Amino acid sequence: MTVRIRIPANLRQFSGGQAVVETQSQNVGAAIESLVEQWPGLRDKILDSEGQIHSFLNVFVGHRDIRDLNGVATALASNDELLVVPALAGG
């Protein structure tokens, strides 16, 4: 099923400037893996050395934080949107 991943502005230099990347994925972990396979420069920006999502990034499915759901095992439905939301401090 097709899901959309919204890339934050501070990471778009690693996704070819794209704000939205589409993948075919059943759950969040597969979607993230598909994303970093398409855009390898994103891998260490999103995942730590153990393959976990960095603690300074939050990922939402719809309006829910995956850490409040089933983490990377959170199931996705067709047309779901994943938001990668980074810690920002611009003032």
Place this chain on the structure above:
Amino acid sequence: MLVTDFGESGQEKLKNASVMISRAGGVGGLVAYQLAAAGVGHLLIAHAGNVKPSDLNRQLLMTHDWLGKPRIESITRRLNELNPRLKISAIPDNVSLQNVGELVSQVDLIVDCAPLFSERFAMNAAAIEQNKPMVECAMYELEAQLTTIVPGKTPCLRCLYPTEPPNWTRRFPVFGAVSGSVACLAAMEVIKLVAGFGQPLLGRMLRYDLRDMSFHVLDICRKRSCAACSHIE
């Protein structure tokens, strides 16, 4: 005062309120200006350094004729031009672990507009320790985030981001209209909190991207593992 659920009592509450803003640049400067216009009685503003040319694309309390002179003087002058009755505590330093407790103790609530995570986390810790609300606003390029933190009731900044991103720097891409947009929304959060009306962003975070005008209101929850606030019931 014509806003029916705000009214004269809301205006009175603003007059009696004291709000800390750190810093008063692209975001904080506009927060301060809106709160001064709205009639908040006391602003405590912490901002170090002298006005630079690169400030002027967004920091609307800084003026060209004040280049090379202390920012906090330009801030005070501009706010008092708008509202001479406003009490301003002008702090010519940035927030640090050394001064944050004393600064926070002087106000009812905090607006976090700092460009460094060390300052943001210091204010978060002081807000929790002193049980003060903190409006958390940040931006980058054409994106912005906003939430309102009430210790013990909502997630704190460490719940959201336990660690700071390793490569964040004080220099970031910005249009003044983006920093100004989140500043106006943050000022409205302060007004609602102080006057006790409307629905502030408690347990919710507004995230938006003005590049495509996408707006999301996200549910955010406290984390049991939070190093900063998990001890609060």
